[in-house]
Amino acid sequence: MKMISALCLALGTFGATVTSVSAQIIPGGYFRLTTMIRESNKKCLEGNRVNGSMGGAIFMNSCQNVTGQMWRAVPIN
Helix, strand or coil: CHHHHHHHHHHHCCCCCECCCCCCCECCCEECCCECCCHHHCEEEEECCCCCCCCCCEEEEECCCCHHHCECCCCCC
């Protein structure tokens, strides 16, 4: 639970409100994130590679099975 709290705090920096973590865990311990405002529109948080077209930006996009929408909480220590 500590890790999820830290993740929520970190995402708050980007203006994302984490309402829940999906019960469906993607293989490898990954999960998808959404915001309270965009959840009903089936939008998920997506990251872009630094060398990609958006220079590493994160943004909301239609939820889909892509690696850019697979997130994992990593311990700080």
